[in-house]
Amino acid sequence: MPCVYLSSKLWLNIPMHTPRLCIDGRAAIEFDTQGFIAQELIDQLVSAQGDPSAASDWVEQKRAVLLTHPDQVFSGQLKRFDTRKRIGSSFFYWAWEKHFVENANISAFHRFRPADRLEPVLSCPTITTVLPPRRGLGASHIAPTPNHRFVVPSETDKATLQRCYGLSDEKIVVALPNARRYVHFAEQRSVGPDGPILLLVDGSKGFDLKKLEAILGSQYPHLPTRTLNLNESRKFSPKGWSEILQHTSLCFYLTEQAFDWPFLALEALYYDVPVIFMDNHPALSEMLPLSPLTLSRYLTHFLTSTKLKTVVSEARAKIQSVGGFDEHSLARQYRDIYSDLMRS
Numbered sequence: 602m603p604c605v606y607l608s609s610k611l612w613l614n615i616p617m618h619t620p621r622l623c624i625d626g627r628a629a630i631e632f633d634t635q636g637f638i639a640q641e642l643i644d645q646l647v648s649a650q651g652d653p654s655a656a657s658d659w660v661e662q663k664r665a666v667l668l669t670h671p672d673q674v675f676s677g678q679l680k681r682f683d684t685r686k687r688i689g690s691s692f693f694y695w696a697w698e699k700h701f702v703e704n705a706n707i708s709a710f711h712r713f714r715p716a717d718r719l720e721p722v723l724s725c726p727t728i729t730t731v732l733p734p735r736r737g738l739g740a741s742h743i744a745p746t747p748n749h750r751f752v753v754p755s756e757t758d759k760a761t762l763q764r765c766y767g768l769s770d771e772k773i774v775v776a777l778p779n780a781r782r783y784v785h786f787a788e789q790r791s792v793g794p795d796g797p798i799l800l801l802v803d804g805s806k807g808f809d810l811k812k813l814e815a816i817l818g819s820q821y822p823h824l825p826t827r828t829l830n831l832n833e834s835r836k837f838s839p840k841g842w843s844e845i846l847q848h849t850s851l852c853f854y855l856t857e858q859a860f861d862w863p864f865l866a867l868e869a870l871y872y873d874v875p876v877i878f879m880d881n882h883p884a885l886s887e888m889l890p891l892s893p894l895t896l897s898r899y900l901t902h903f904l905t906s907t908k909l910k911t912v913v914s915e916a917r918a919k920i921q922s923v924g925g926f927d928e929h930s931l932a933r934q935y936r937d938i939y940s941d942l943m944r945s
Contacts, residue, residue: 647677
């Protein structure tokens with residue numbers, strides 16, 4: 602269903618009589634795979650209409666508007682404010698964002714930002730979903746207004762945000778990452794045990810990929826390896842990623858960035874693909890504590906195919922039990938975050 606478009610000039614001149622929430626959907630195409638959370642949340646909020654436990658009043662009562670680029674596509678009949686302005690970190694971008702919030706007749710703003718682009722502090726109630734930093738975390742101080750919340754995917758990330766930016770405990774909310782809802786409507790994996798080994802990397806320089814490839818080559822001489830960069834978001838569309846998983850026997854999720862939302866790892870596990878992840882990955886190490894699927898334990902023990910299948914089944918059940926495969930998990934969590942913020 603198409604979105605309803607609203608020109609910027611018209612939108613800015615409409616007097617606000619009812620509260621309106623603006624969700625900044627630009628992150629869905631600007632921040633590679635980490636921007637998937639913006640697209641997924643919007644889609645879940647739209648699809649959850651009619652579900653008493655997940656539906657948001659903002660959407661059902663048509664009080665939500667999307668801040669988007671003109672060529673972006675979202676499901677549902679939501680009003681849009683289109684702009685070609687890209688999310689930035691300069692003084693001029695901050696001035697533009699503040700001007701938008703002050704003049705667009707909105708009562709709450711939800712944005713998705715890298716951890717090193719959390720400014721500016723805005724005047725209206727604001728929710729910032731924190732994404733991995735673009736360049737690196739620095740030590741500075743953010744003094745948000747009382748009606749500002751930061752959403753992170755793990756308790757470890759919460760502690761990192763507190764340490765780096767001096768934010769108090771009540772300003773930070775931990776939201777459980779989950780697989781995108783498309784997995785519930787796609788075909789299950791049918792590949793046998795001889796599919797290639799997939800290596801997902803984030804481009805960081807600290808990891809010795811060649812050494813890992815040599816170890817895997819000696820352990821699985823009959824299996825080829827395929828390396829994909831997590832920044833290549835086009836390869837991880839629901840259709841593209843599900844097709845890749847159809848031909849994957851083993852997946853290594855080789856990132857441990859702070860504030861990483863591990864959609865891809867959870868989706869691979871949903872399809873029963875064994876996922877080996879970094880020991881210090883903030884969210885996955887909390888969802889699967891002391892798991893044999895951590896890289897160090899896997900390289901130490903090299904589980905047999907039978908044992909690995911059992912471990913994956915146990916990990917999948919654990920994630921299922923906490924809601925990691927719930928098709929409206931993000932909608933439920935953010936519905937509560939929106940409500941709590943507006944009550945504060």
